[in-house]
Amino acid sequence: MSRPTSTYRVQLTPDFGFAQVAEIAGYLRDLGVSHVYLSPILQSTPESRHGYDVTDHSRIREEFGGATGFREMAQQLAAHDLGVVVDIVPNHMNTVNAQFWSLLKDGPDSPYANWFDIEWVDGKVALPVLGDDTQPVVDGDVLRYHEHSYPHPGHYRLVNWREGPGYRRFFDVSTLIGLRVEDPAVLFATHEVIFWLLDEGLVEGLRVDHPDGLADPRGYLERLRARAGETWTVVEKILIGPERLPDDWACDGTTGYDVLNRVNGLFVDPAGKEPLVRLFTELTGQPEEYRPVMAQAKREVLDLFFGAEVDRLARVTSYDPAALRELLAAMPVYRAYVAPGEPPPPEQVEIVELAAEACSPAVQPVVREVLYGSAESIVRFQQTCGPVMAKGVEDTALYRWYPLACLNEVGGEPDAFGVTVEEFHDYCAELRPYTMTTLSTHDTKRSEDVRARLSVLSEMPEEWAAAVSEWSSAVRFDPRLDYLAWQNLMAAWPISVDRFTDYLLKAAREAKTAISWINPDPAYEQGLREFAEAAVRLPIGEFTERIDPFAMSNSLGAKVVQLMMPGVPDVYQGNETTDFSLVDPDNRRPVTYPRKPETSWDAAKLLVTTQALRLRRRLEGAAPYLPLWAEGEAAEHVIAFARGRAADARDRPRAVAVATRLPVRLARTGWGATTLTLPAGTWRDLLTGSLYTGRIPLAHLLGQYPVVLLERHDL
Numbered sequence: 001m002s003r004p005t006s007t008y009r010v011q012l013t014p015d016f017g018f019a020q021v022a023e024i025a026g027y028l029r030d031l032g033v034s035h036v037y038l039s040p041i042l043q044s045t046p047e048s049r050h051g052y053d054v055t056d057h058s059r060i061r062e063e064f065g066g067a068t069g070f071r072e073m074a075q076q077l078a079a080h081d082l083g084v085v086v087d088i089v090p091n092h093m094n095t096v097n098a099q100f101w102s103l104l105k106d107g108p109d110s111p112y113a114n115w116f117d118i119e120w121v122d123g124k125v126a127l128p129v130l131g132d133d134t135q136p137v138v139d140g141d142v143l144r145y146h147e148h149s150y151p152h153p154g155h156y157r158l159v160n161w162r163e164g165p166g167y168r169r170f171f172d173v174s175t176l177i178g179l180r181v182e183d184p185a186v187l188f189a190t191h192e193v194i195f196w197l198l199d200e201g202l203v204e205g206l207r208v209d210h211p212d213g214l215a216d217p218r219g220y221l222e223r224l225r226a227r228a229g230e231t232w233t234v235v236e237k238i239l240i241g242p243e244r245l246p247d248d249w250a251c252d253g254t255t256g257y258d259v260l261n262r263v264n265g266l267f268v269d270p271a272g273k274e275p276l277v278r279l280f281t282e283l284t285g286q287p288e289e290y291r292p293v294m295a296q297a298k299r300e301v302l303d304l305f306f307g308a309e310v311d312r313l314a315r316v317t318s319y320d321p322a323a324l325r326e327l328l329a330a331m332p333v334y335r336a337y338v339a340p341g342e343p344p345p346p347e348q349v350e351i352v353e354l355a356a357e358a359c360s361p362a363v364q365p366v367v368r369e370v371l372y373g374s375a376e377s378i379v380r381f382q383q384t385c386g387p388v389m390a391k392g393v394e395d396t397a398l399y400r401w402y403p404l405a406c407l408n409e410v411g412g413e414p415d416a417f418g419v420t421v422e423e424f425h426d427y428c429a430e431l432r433p434y435t436m437t438t439l440s441t442h443d444t445k446r447s448e449d450v451r452a453r454l455s456v457l458s459e460m461p462e463e464w465a466a467a468v469s470e471w472s473s474a475v476r477f478d479p480r481l482d483y484l485a486w487q488n489l490m491a492a493w494p495i496s497v498d499r500f501t502d503y504l505l506k507a508a509r510e511a512k513t514a515i516s517w518i519n520p521d522p523a524y525e526q527g528l529r530e531f532a533e534a535a536v537r538l539p540i541g542e543f544t545e546r547i548d549p550f551a552m553s554n555s556l557g558a559k560v561v562q563l564m565m566p567g568v569p570d571v572y573q574g575n576e577t578t579d580f581s582l583v584d585p586d587n588r589r590p591v592t593y594p595r596k597p598e599t600s601w602d603a604a605k606l607l608v609t610t611q612a613l614r615l616r617r618r619l620e621g622a623a624p625y626l627p628l629w630a631e632g633e634a635a636e637h638v639i640a641f642a643r644g645r646a647a648d649a650r651d652r653p654r655a656v657a658v659a660t661r662l663p664v665r666l667a668r669t670g671w672g673a674t675t676l677t678l679p680a681g682t683w684r685d686l687l688t689g690s691l692y693t694g695r696i697p698l699a700h701l702l703g704q705y706p707v708v709l710l711e712r713h714d715l
Contacts, residue, residue: 002083002204003205003232003252003434003568003621004034004035004083004085004204004205004232004568005033005034005568005616005617005619005621006032006033006034006035006563006568006569006570006571006613006616006617007033007034007035007036007037007085007205007436007568007569007570007571008028008031008033008035008036008037008570008571008573009037009039009441009442009570009571009572009573010036010037010038010039010573011039011049011050011442011573011588012038012039012040012041012051012061012064013049013590014046014047014063014064015590016590017061017063017064017065017069018064018065018069018070018072018073019065019069019072019073021036021038021073021077022072022073022076022077023593024593024594025076025077025079025080025082026080027593027594027595028080028082029080029081029082030610031571031576031609031610031613032609032610032611032612032613032614032615032616032617033082033571033613034081034082034083034617035082035083035084035085035204035205036077036082036083036084036085037085037086037087037205037207037570038084038085038086038087039051039087039442040052040054040086040087040088040089040209041060041061041064041070041086041087042054042056042057042059042060042061042089042193043055043056043057043058043059043060043061043062044061044094045094045096046063049585049588050442050588051087051089052089052092052176052209053093053094053175053176054089054093054094054097055093055094055096055097056097056098057093057189057190057191057192057193058192058193059193060193070197070202071202074202074203083203083204083205084202084203084204084205085203085204085205085206085207085232086194086197086203086205086206086207087207087209088191088194088206088207088208088209089209089210090179090181090187090190090191090208090209090211090214090220091170091178091179091181091209091210091211091213091214092169092170092176092177092178092179092210092213093176093177093179093190094175094176094177095174095175095176095177096175099112099115099116100112100115100116100177101150101151103115103116103118103125103155104125104150104151104154104155104156105151105154105155106155107120107123107124107154107155108120108123108155114180114183114185114186115179115180115183115186115189116167116168116177116178116179116180117167117168117177117178117179117180117215118166118167119166119167119312120155120166121166123155124155124156124157124166125155125156125157125165125166125167126156126157126159126163126164126165126166126308127150127156127157127158127159127165127166128159128160128161128162128163128164128165128174129145129146129148129158129159129161130145130158130159130160130161131146131160131161134146136158138152139152140152145158161174162518163307163308164305164306164307164308164309164311165177165308166308168213168309168383170210170213170387171305171387171390171391172301172305172306172387172391178213178383180215181214181220182214182215182216182219182220184223187220187223187224188227191224191227194206195227195228198228198229198231203231204231204232205231205232205233205234206224206228206231206232206233206234207233207234207235207236207255207436208221208224208233208234208235208236208251209236210236210386211235211236211237212237212238212334212335212382212383212385212386213383213386213387214383215379215383216339216379217235217249217337218246218248218249218250218337218339219339221233221235221249221250221251222250224250225250225251232252232434232568233250233251233252234251234252234253234254234255234256234435234436234568235249235251235253235254235255236254236255237254237255237334238257238334238389238410238411239254239257239258239333239411240332240333240334240411240413241332241413241416243333244430245432245435246337252432252434252435252436252568253431253432253434253435253436253567254435254436255436255438255441255570256435256436256437256438256441256567256570257409257410257411257438257441258411259431259435259436259437259438259562259565259567260409260410260411260437260438260439260441260444260562261409261411261412261413262419262423262424262427263424263437263439263558263561263562263565264406264407264409264412264419264439264451264455264558265407265416265417265418265419265424266418266419266421266424266557266558266561266639266661267452267455267554267557267558267661267662268404268406268407268417268418268419268455268458269417269418269458269459269662269664269665270417270418270458271458271459272404272417272457272458272459272461273403273404273415273417273418273458275461275462275465276403276404276457276458276461276464277403279403279461279464279465279468279483280401280402280403280483283468283472283479283482283483284479284480284482284483285479285480286400286401286480287401289415290397290401290413290414290415291415293397293400293401294392294393294397294401295329295330297392297393297396297397297400298328298329298388298389298392298393298396298397299325299329299392300392300396300512301388301391301392301395301396302325302328302329302388302392303325304512304516304518305387305391306328306384306387306388306391309384309387310324310325310328310384312380313377313380313381313384316374316376316377316380317366317369317370317373317374317377317381318369319365319366319369320362322362323359323360323362323363323365323366324366324381326359326360326362326363327352327355327356327359327363327366327367327370328381328384328385328388329388329392330355330356330358330359330363331351331352331355331385331388331389332351332354332355333351333385333389334385334386334389334390335382335383335385335386336348336351336352336370336371336382336385337382338370338371338378338382339378340374340375340378340379341375344371344372348371349371352367352370352371353367370382394410395510396510396511396512398412398414398445399484399507399508399510399511400480400511400513401414401415402414402483402484402487404417404454404455404457404458404487405445405446405454405484405487405488405491406446406450406451406452406454406455406491408445409444409445409446409451410441410443410444410445417458418458421636421638421639421661424639425627425641428565428566428625428627428641429625431565431566431567432566432567433566433567433621433622434567434568434621434622435566435567435568436567436568436569436570437562437563437565437566437567437568437569437570438562438569438570438572439558439559439562439572439575440572440575440579440581440587441570441572442572442584442587442588443584444583444587445582445583446488446491446492446581446582446583447572447575447579447580447581447582447587448555448558448559448575448579449551449555449575449578449579449580450488450491450492450580450581450582451491452551452552452554452555452558453490453491453544453547453548453551453554454487454491455551455554456547456550456551456554456663456664457487457547459550459662459663459664459665460547460664467490467543468483468486471486471535471538471540472486474534474538475531475534475535475538476531477527477528477530477531478508478514478524478527478528478531480511480513480514481504481507481508481511481513481514481528482531484507485500485504485507485531485532485535486535486540488500488503488507488582489535489536489540490540490543490544491544491580492580492581492582493540493541493544493580494541495536495580496536497532497533497536499582499586500532500535500536501528501529501532501533502586503582503583503586504528504531504532505525505528506583507583508524508525508528548601549663550663550664550667552600552601552604552706553660553663553706554661554663555578555601555605556604556605556608556659556705556706556707557639557659557660557661557706557707558659559605559608559609559612559707560608560612560657560658560659560707560709561639561657561659563608563609563612563613563616564612564615564616564641564643564655564657564709565625565641565657566622566623566625569612569613569616571609571613572587573591574591574595576595576605576606576609576610577595577596577597577598577602577605577606578599578601578602578605604705607687608687608705608707608709611686611687611709612657612709615655615686615709615711618654618711619643619644619654619655620644620645623643623644623645623654623655624643624644624645624653625641625642625643626641626642626643626653626679627640627641628640628641628642628656628658628676628677628678628679629676630674630675630676630698631674631675631676631677632671632672632673632674632675632698633669633672633673633674634666634669634670634671634672634674634698635674636661636662637660637661637662637663637665637666637671637674638658638659638660638661638674638676638698638702639658639659639661640656640657640658640659640676641656641657642655642656642657642679643655643656643657652679652680652681652712653679653712654711654712654715655709655710655711655712656678656679656683656708656709656710657707657708657709657710658676658701658702658707658708658709658710659706659707659708660702660706660707663706670699671697671698671699671702672699673697674697674698674699675695675696675697675698676695676696676698676701677694677695677696678692678693678694678695678696678710681693681712681713681714682712682713682714683710683711683712683713684710684711684712684713685708685709685710686709686710686711687704687705687707687708687709688704688705691713692710
């Protein structure tokens with residue numbers, strides 16, 4: 001089965017289903033992608049805008065067009081030489097489903113008792129739904145409580161909604177119940193539709209959601225590959241810092257957050273760290289160091305959300321919940337990978353032991369249990385690490401410590417300013433050839449073009465500080481939030497009051513310093529709305545307009561690097577032109593097709609994207625990567641590399657990508673005598689049509705555009 005050369009992510013909704021995807025087949029073909037990458041397609045709650053809350057694994061979602069609509073869409077895409085990749089959700093499903101109802105009715109005797117990760121107490125499972133003095137009402141064979149309904153009688157007990165459930169869930173979302181796909185029967189029952197789509201050739205690739213939640217990610221991927229063959233498969237694995245995907249996972253790579261953060265770092269000036277951190281601490285009162293903020297946030301979410309999970313782990317391991325909370329808070333990654341019955345890999349032992357060194361002596365005995373103890377101790381500890389990282393870091397710490405918010409991305413480290421060209425080349429040399437690469441997703445905190453604007457601030461911190469001082473003197477609200485507001489308002493400009501208010505409400509609730517999702521404060525929220533209304537009336541756009549030439553350079557540079565580096569590049573819907581979206585649901589708004597340029601930035605980005613995607617279709621899938629090095633006083637301002645082999649000579653590159661980096665400092669000094677030597681041969685610029693050969697002055701090469709995309713002219 002052929003692997004994609006590139007993908008295009010589409011967010012399916014009841015308003016944009018299979019028929020609408022089929023209508024844009026010609027547009028996507030002309031754009032240059034090889035596969036359409038769909039959000040989850042199985043039946044979920046009717047109003048769901050994302051599809052990660054599956055209710056019936058045996059059906060393709062009716063709101064999208066059902067099985068008939070999917071087949072017609074796939075045929076239309078195939079007629080345009082486009083394949084289909086689908087997003088699958090093996091870890092969890094919505095609690096409103098026939099199988100869970102059977103379990104609630106019949107308890108452990110239900111034929112579906114093995115589907116879910118349940119902790120039975122006296123033959124019953126706890127359901128956290130009670131929230132007021134309203135009493136449940138019996139209605140025939142059904143017990144009703146507000147919008148909830150359950151079999152009457154049943155094997156469950158209703159508890160306060162602030163308590164954890166008696167089952168494993170997705171993060172802290174009690175309406176999403178964990179599936180036991182480690183049981184082969186459950187795996188095949190929950191994947192039956194996916195498998196027949198693969199068998200019929202209607203689907204050619206899989207994106208696996210949240211593998212960290214599974215009891216045995218390696219085993220799951222092995223069983224998936226055994227059934228799906230060599231189907232291209234990538235996993236939504238968040239890797240932190242030097243962490244790499246386990247070598248023994250039967251997949252082609254990750255969904256690209258690791259790549260996103262490396263590419264992003266190329267366009268951040270490390271010299272901006274000290275002044276931006278100083279500005280941040282002065283405005284917010286937060287510490288200069290990120291790590292204590294992260295550790296505190298993880299401890300807080302453990303107390304707020306994961307009491308039931310920690311208590312269950314304590315019962316399994318027979319250790320004090322306080323010691324377990326310490327170790328969970330100290331874990332630096334989303335999961336350690338230890339298989340029960342096997343010697344733990346040395347690097348995984350080191351991760352857990354180093355985490356324990358930062359804890360009290362009471363934690364040391366716990367380390368042995370979670371590395372060498374019972375199978376349930378080992379697995380349940382690993383399954384608890386991911387939710388703590390996700391809620392503590394992604395959904396808390398990244399909203400509290402943000403000197404430069406473009407670094408506050410999924411899997412990112414906001415205190416790591418900048419990636420050197422050498423570091424990036426070394427990283428590309430070790431990438432799996434068919435891993436996915438991306439710049440924006442349905443889960444990113446900010447779109448790629450918002451981050452491109454924010455990256456500019458690392459090169460002009462003094463000018464930025466002066467602008468923030470001026471705006472803050474006119475409008476202020478909460479020092480723990482205002483500076484995040486100014487960054488995002490400037491970078492997403494122009495933005496409506498409603499969109500900006502919605503973002504700030506989410507940011508404040510995630511930060512949990514004044515309000516949270518479970519502890520609202522109407523007075524604070526009204527004050528925040530008033531702040532947003534006043535802030536949007538300020539002349540923020542003047543600053544945005546001033547930095548946009550540099551932001552455009554960052555945007556195009558990141559795009560050409562991501563599309564041409566090793567891996568399978570993904571374009572998130574609409575990001576072939578500029579997109580200034582913030583965190584979901586803002587970044588999941590409907591997209592209008594075809595994308596039509598409205599600005600010079602739009603036109604340039606669409607041209608770069610189209611030419612790069614078409615070129616990728618002409619390259620070998622695992623085309624070699626050759627670093628190219630500029631020479632001269634401005635050499636640090638360019639990232640360049642060659643890819644692929646020409647058909648007539650297997651040792652000759654076929655394509656060259658060049659991008660400008662750190663454009664503000666470059667504008668102050670110029671290219672000077674800096675040059676780039678191209679591989680032997682004659683090269684045609686796909687953006688301008690110019691021909692080049694030999695050693696080229698970069699001032700000439702990077703003339704009309706801040707990026708260059710070359711293909712051999714003598715093939």
